[in-house]
Amino acid sequence: MAKLNFPSDFVWGTATASYQIEGAYQEDGRGLSIWDTFSHTPGKVVNNDNGDVACDSYHRYEEDVALLKKLGVKAYRFSIAWPRIFPQGTGEVNEKGLDYYRRVVDALLAAGIEPAVTLYHWDLPQALQDKGGWANRDSIDAFVKYAEVIFKEFNGKIKQWITFNETWCVSFLSNYIGAHAPGNKDLQLAVTVAHNCMVAHGEAVKKFRALGIEGQIGTTHNLYWYEPLTTKPEDVEAARRSRAYYNEWFMEPTLKGTYPQFMVDWYRSKGAEVPIQDGDMETISQPIDFIGVNFYSGGYTRYKKDEGLFDSEDVQVGFDKTFMDWNVYPDGLYKVLSWVKDEYGDIPIYITENGACYEDELAEGNRVHDALRADYYKKHFIQLHRLIESGVQLKGYFAWSLLDNFEWAEGYKKRFGIVYTNYETLERHPKDSYYFIQKVIADDGLEV
Numbered sequence: 001m002a003k004l005n006f007p008s009d010f011v012w013g014t015a016t017a018s019y020q021i022e023g024a025y026q027e028d029g030r031g032l033s034i035w036d037t038f039s040h041t042p043g044k045v046v047n048n049d050n051g052d053v054a055c056d057s058y059h060r061y062e063e064d065v066a067l068l069k070k071l072g073v074k075a076y077r078f079s080i081a082w083p084r085i086f087p088q089g090t091g092e093v094n095e096k097g098l099d100y101y102r103r104v105v106d107a108l109l110a111a112g113i114e115p116a117v118t119l120y121h122w123d124l125p126q127a128l129q130d131k132g133g134w135a136n137r138d139s140i141d142a143f144v145k146y147a148e149v150i151f152k153e154f155n156g157k158i159k160q161w162i163t164f165n166e167t168w169c170v171s172f173l174s175n176y177i178g179a180h181a182p183g184n185k186d187l188q189l190a191v192t193v194a195h196n197c198m199v200a201h202g203e204a205v206k207k208f209r210a211l212g213i214e215g216q217i218g219t220t221h222n223l224y225w226y227e228p229l230t231t232k233p234e235d236v237e238a239a240r241r242s243r244a245y246y247n248e249w250f251m252e253p254t255l256k257g258t259y260p261q262f263m264v265d266w267y268r269s270k271g272a273e274v275p276i277q278d279g280d281m282e283t284i285s286q287p288i289d290f291i292g293v294n295f296y297s298g299g300y301t302r303y304k305k306d307e308g309l310f311d312s313e314d315v316q317v318g319f320d321k322t323f324m325d326w327n328v329y330p331d332g333l334y335k336v337l338s339w340v341k342d343e344y345g346d347i348p349i350y351i352t353e354n355g356a357c358y359e360d361e362l363a364e365g366n367r368v369h370d371a372l373r374a375d376y377y378k379k380h381f382i383q384l385h386r387l388i389e390s391g392v393q394l395k396g397y398f399a400w401s402l403l404d405n406f407e408w409a410e411g412y413k414k415r416f417g418i419v420y421t422n423y424e425t426l427e428r429h430p431k432d433s434y435y436f437i438q439k440v441i442a443d444d445g446l447e448v
């Protein structure tokens, strides 16, 4: 056995998101979000599940903080629900909404845990969606006004800020594929939403700098690692498009201030143009202090004429699968973050999400023997160590997720937590994977 040691300042954390854990969807003045609308629309979410109650973290956040403290994490990534702060998206601040996050932040700091806050994790105020949502550039200004309230309120308490979570999901998954709220299926709309969200990110960074807010600010993109099944040029090009769909389309504007031209041309061939206005690309590529990367999977792609958006298809090559039917591809984590370093230089990286969904059973003594999930984490932790050793500026890792929670269109059946949520009683029960991670944190490393 060998011990893989992590730097003593490596930040171990876990992550959640407001709509997925809070519940209390009408409490203390909260306005409706697009996810309330979407989940209350029959047929949109498996089992017609919704986030009305979720994990009830709105009332049980102290239990969550106690679990975090026992786990030994240095940081906790959570998101703030815009509709709690501005129930109508803009206008008057809802003080009771701010109060909830004051309680959460103070509880974390009292427990010696750094809050890492995502400003936008998909719960757009419905009132803004009614005016076009992210397709309407007015939402950019509304986002900056919301961000400014949070920056000022928590300056000095929150030191790690993430503007957006997974702009690919906000744009393509939600407005081209249509699987997430608001459920549109229009390529031009998706390209426009992606662009406006990235402008909103940049404007928020400008505001953060202008206000002299303490700490570091970045944004999170979900990256995948796709490789061509063969070296045939058509397979190589197909894999290049599949990867850029998730990766370059967002990373290049954010970190270089340009869109990848081959993808601009491809989308143009499909009838979609990027609505760039003067100054947008400079705004989008405002210097940031870190890049957040959510990594779950990847795979192999080959060319298939007229298949999907990119004349490509994913090929099954024997990867183990999670309960989301995603490939377990730890090497993909090493490859994609090595690619980030090669393409974008030594920008500090936090893995802001990584984790796995498996079917969990509550066993004797409220234990959950989730060996597959613990093994998933072990395999990916080995890659973290490999990345650090290779010189990648990997500063921290947030496991997705602290709790089983509302898994968007998949509802509550799909469990990602290292803590089991009993949705009847709302009790929390640490799984074996929680104790595995607890030991890695305590030992600053793992035995392999």
Ligand SMILES: N=[N+]=NCCCCNC(=O)[C@@H]1[C@H]2[C@H](O)[C@@H](O)[C@H](O)[C@@H](CO)[C@@H]12
Pocket: 017, 020, 165, 166, 169, 173, 177, 222, 294, 296, 353, 400, 407, 408, 416
């Ligand atoms: N076609 N297709 N789609 C498959 C790709 C979907 C990508 N979903 C994510 O990365 C989400 C991220 C999210 O932040 C979190 O809120 C979610 O709970 C986790 C788990 O799902 C991950």
